Amino acid sequence: MSDVTTVLLAGVGGQGTILAGDVLAKVAVAAGHDVKLSEVHGMAQRGGSVDTVVRFGPQVFSSVVDPGTVDHLIAFEIIEAARKLAFVKPSGRLVVNSRNIQPLPVLTGTLSPPVGLIAALDYERAVFLDAEELACEAGSPRSANIVLMGAASVGLPFDEEAWREVISARVPPKTVDANLKAFELGRNACEGGACEA
Amino acid sequence: MSRTLMSGNEAVARGAWEAGVVVGVGYPGTPSTEVLENLVGYEGVNCQWAPNEKVAAEVAAGVSVAGARVLVTMKHVGLNVAADPLFTQAYAGVGGGLVYLVADDPSMHSSQNEQDTRNYAAAAKVPILEPSDSAEALEFVKRAFEISEHYDVPVIVRTTTRISHSKSMVEVGEREERDIPEYHKDAGRFVMMPANARVRRVDLARRLNELETCVESCPENRVEMRGTELGVITSGVAYQYVREALPDVSVLKLGMTFPFPEALVGEFAAKVERLAVVEELDPYLMLRVKALGIEVMETGLPQIGEYSPGLVAAAFGAPEPELREPITDLPPRPPLMCPGCPHRGVFYALHRLKAVVTGDIGCYTLGALPPLQAVDTCICMGASMGMAHGMELIGSAEKPVVAVIGDSTFAHSGLTGLLNMVYNGSKGTVMILDNRTTAMTGHQGNPVSGVTLAGDPAPAVDLEALVRAMGVSSVRMVNPHDPGEVYHVLKEEVAAEHLSVIVAKAPCALLVREKADPFAVDEDACVKCGRCINLGCPAISKDPQTSRAVIDATICVGCGLCVKVCKSDAIVPSGAACDIGGRWS
Numbered sequence: 213m214s215d216v217t218t219v220l221l222a223g224v225g226g227q228g229t230i231l232a233g234d235v236l237a238k239v240a241v242a243a244g245h246d247v248k249l250s251e252v253h254g255m256a257q258r259g260g261s262v263d264t265v266v267r268f269g270p271q272v273f274s275s276v277v278d279p280g281t282v283d284h285l286i287a288f289e290i291i292e293a294a295r296k297l298a299f300v301k302p303s304g305r306l307v308v309n310s311r312n313i314q315p316l317p318v319l320t321g322t323l324s325p326p327v328g329l330i331a332a333l334d335y336e337r338a339v340f341l342d343a344e345e346l347a348c349e350a351g352s353p354r355s356a357n358i359v360l361m362g363a364a365s366v367g368l369p370f371d372e373e374a375w376r377e378v379i380s381a382r383v384p385p386k387t388v389d390a391n392l393k394a395f396e397l398g399r400n401a402c403e404g405g406a407c408e409a
Numbered sequence: 410m411s412r413t414l415m416s417g418n419e420a421v422a423r424g425a426w427e428a429g430v431v432v433g434v435g436y437p438g439t440p441s442t443e444v445l446e447n448l449v450g451y452e453g454v455n456c457q458w459a460p461n462e463k464v465a466a467e468v469a470a471g472v473s474v475a476g477a478r479v480l481v482t483m484k485h486v487g488l489n490v491a492a493d494p495l496f497t498q499a500y501a502g503v504g505g506g507l508v509y510l511v512a513d514d515p516s517m518h519s520s521q522n523e524q525d526t527r528n529y530a531a532a533a534k535v536p537i538l539e540p541s542d543s544a545e546a547l548e549f550v551k552r553a554f555e556i557s558e559h560y561d562v563p564v565i566v567r568t569t570t571r572i573s574h575s576k577s578m579v580e581v582g583e584r585e586e587r588d589i590p591e592y593h594k595d596a597g598r599f600v601m602m603p604a605n606a607r608v609r610r611v612d613l614a615r616r617l618n619e620l621e622t623c624v625e626s627c628p629e630n631r632v633e634m635r636g637t638e639l640g641v642i643t644s645g646v647a648y649q650y651v652r653e654a655l656p657d658v659s660v661l662k663l664g665m666t667f668p669f670p671e672a673l674v675g676e677f678a679a680k681v682e683r684l685a686v687v688e689e690l691d692p693y694l695m696l697r698v699k700a701l702g703i704e705v706m707e708t709g710l711p712q713i714g715e716y717s718p719g720l721v722a723a724a725f726g727a728p729e730p731e732l733r734e735p736i737t738d739l740p741p742r743p744p745l746m747c748p749g750c751p752h753r754g755v756f757y758a759l760h761r762l763k764a765v766v767t768g769d770i771g772c773y774t775l776g777a778l779p780p781l782q783a784v785d786t787c788i789c790m791g792a793s794m795g796m797a798h799g800m801e802l803i804g805s806a807e808k809p810v811v812a813v814i815g816d817s818t819f820a821h822s823g824l825t826g827l828l829n830m831v832y833n834g835s836k837g838t839v840m841i842l843d844n845r846t847t848a849m850t851g852h853q854g855n856p857v858s859g860v861t862l863a864g865d866p867a868p869a870v871d872l873e874a875l876v877r878a879m880g881v882s883s884v885r886m887v888n889p890h891d892p893g894e895v896y897h898v899l900k901e902e903v904a905a906e907h908l909s910v911i912v913a914k915a916p917c918a919l920l921v922r923e924k925a926d927p928f929a930v931d932e933d934a935c936v937k938c939g940r941c942i943n944l945g946c947p948a949i950s951k952d953p954q955t956s957r958a959v960i961d962a963t964i965c966v967g968c969g970l971c972v973k974v975c976k977s978d979a980i981v982p983s984g985a986a987c988d989i990g991g992r993w994s
Contacts (some may be wrong), residue, residue, distance in 0.1 A: 318743065
């Protein structure tokens with residue numbers, strides 16, 4: 213299924229991975245692809261690890277993915293990036309939000325925070341950006357998910373205008389400007405090869 | 410006709426609407442919840458949450474007998490609750506088409522078990538359809554209504570999490586408006602007393618016989634011939650994994666799996682050299698194929714958990730893909746109670762009381778996780794009070810037993826458990842955690858919160874008056890954000906020689922739009938006792954260097970729970986600007 217592209221969005225419940233995945237899926241549909249998107253709601257949403265898979269191509273069968281099959285990992289958080297690393301093809305691309313949300317067992321001091329993740333992900337040719345900082349610059353701290361989609365968009369075969377149209381239609385009306393700015397800042401952060409693996 | 414991207418749940422709702430459904434009814438349960446939440450948005454459909462799945466199925470039965478098409482929705486374990494009406498409705502038959510949407514949850518993403526609903530179809534003797542993507546979810550729901558009316562039987566459409574919550578392309582059509590015939594009494598069909606039921610039992614056999622012919626040639630069951638070396642029989646989402654992992658094999662794709670198409674399976678088996686069955690969960694198809702005396706290849710595929718293309722590929726000998734070296738020893742990230750969650754203070758008090766806590770199903774099940782670990786049991790909806798009573802019958806006085814149940818769960822199946830405690834002279838203690846919503850499934854209204862599925866106000870049950878009317882003399886109201894108050898009331902009530910109900914009422918933190926100012930830790934006053942850290946609030950962490958508590962102002966919602974548990978007045982209002990530092994390191 214080499215003609216199918218697989219994107220995995222990994223994050224923590226509440227970070228907006230579902231909306232980001234929905235935007236990507238709609239952009240892929242607008243470009244004429246067959247598309248499948250898979251996500252898990254429910255208990256995991258309460259601050260647990262969450263992931264959304266978007267696959268597009270001429271014909272897509274499965275909406276779930278296995279280790280070694282993901283073309284683009286868009287990680288909303290460093291520990292989740294590390295958790296999903298084995299899912300990414302050796303030739304795949306990693307875009308990682310350089311922020312870190314410690315899980316509860318670390319916050320309470322039961323477990324130690326993981327160390328060396330940035331170095332390990334850097335060794336895997338991950339590209340880092342600070343999505344929260346760029347989201348604040350865009351005018352809405354809640355738009356970090358769209359910053360990351362801007363970064364992801366550089367490596368995906370869709371027109372910038374298609375992204376902007378879908379984002380404008382999908383986010384709350386009052387936040388359209390901030391989200392379009394967020395997309396642009398994420399995209400700019402990765403243009404000029406900065407986000408190429 | 411137009412093509413659009415829809416989740417399986419959205420497609421089920423669309424299919425029901427196109428089929429001319431007049432009523433949609435159900436009880437929320439992941440992964441089924443969004444079906445009715447979408448259907449309510451269509452014109453011409455009256456959608457309602459029922460207090461539980463049994464009531465929902467009975468409402469649906471009434472709509473059907475009255476002559477209109479009706480969809481009833483639930484998750485797999487909800488069918489346990491609704492099984493009673495289903496089994497007998499199969500005998501009685503239908504008026505308007507009656508379709509059950511039942512969503513299974515292989516791998517238990519958000520469930521307490523992974524039962525396979527196909528077994529229910531066989532046991533209840535009703536047809537079952539298994540869509541493999543959103544397009545089929547829409548089409549199969551429409552077909553299910555036709556089958557229901559044509560064969561005079563309720564029909565189950567079974568989805569799984571990966572159908573319900575995956576989005577794929579669908580063709581949408583127009584709504585078929587249907588006239589509702591005038592009601593005519595038909596006691597011979599709908600009064601299932603023994604004399605009538607015996608007649609309908611025989612008639613059900615006749616109807617099933619006709620359905621057995623239908624499944625052999627219906628478009629939902631199709632043969633896709635490719636090579637003849639290997640043939641795979643599959644259904645539901647497993648079909649997609651087979652197509653991806655084994656693109657060149659022939660497939661018998663079964664969309665209607667009860668009744669079982671024996672002749673079709675036999676013909677397919679005769680066309681291929683080797684035959685395999687690929688299905689998630691129970692060996693439902695496998696056992697029926699083997700019962701025909703057909704040899705089935707051993708794949709070693711598990712009967713536990715959901716599948717993936719890679720799992721199927723490996724079972725048929727495909728080489729493993731090249732992998733990156735995984736990063737191991739990562740801390741797990743379990744789900745947790747939100748900052749400001751009103752349940753947290755209750756579990757802090759229960760933890761302090763060292764009570765045996767019989768829990769129930771909802772966000773508050775998370776009280777079982779560290780650091781509070783304050784829940785002893787959780788089995789099914791409404792079990793908390795029955796189990797508390799059972800433990801009370803055996804237990805000792807030194808270890809108090811407290812049942813804990815949420816508002817929606819209490820309305821679902823807690824009332825009878827409490828009535829049992831009253832009736833049988835329990836001296837136990839029950840806590841109702843009334844957070845004004847059905848939170849875990851995504852904030853649905855319920856009879857206690859007094860909000861309907863359509864978002865309209867409804868009479869909100871007065872829990873205190875209800876519980877008193879049931880015969881509980883001691884009913885106490887507490888503020889769950891004050892764990893000291895909760896603890897002292899609990900201590901009094903577990904010691905008392907009477908049954909008591911304590912209602913802890915405060916809205917779900919996610920419903921509180923106005924956040925209070927965040928708090929901060931006064932470093933000089935903090936004595937590193939760890940009380941606030943043991944609340945398990947994601948806004949509070951232990952500084953690895955100093956062991957003092959640190960509050961992340963970006964996560965804190967200012968609920969003040971930590972202020973109340975701090976013995977050294979070290980948690981103080983914070984005027985600090987809410988920059989993006991804090992949890993982001």
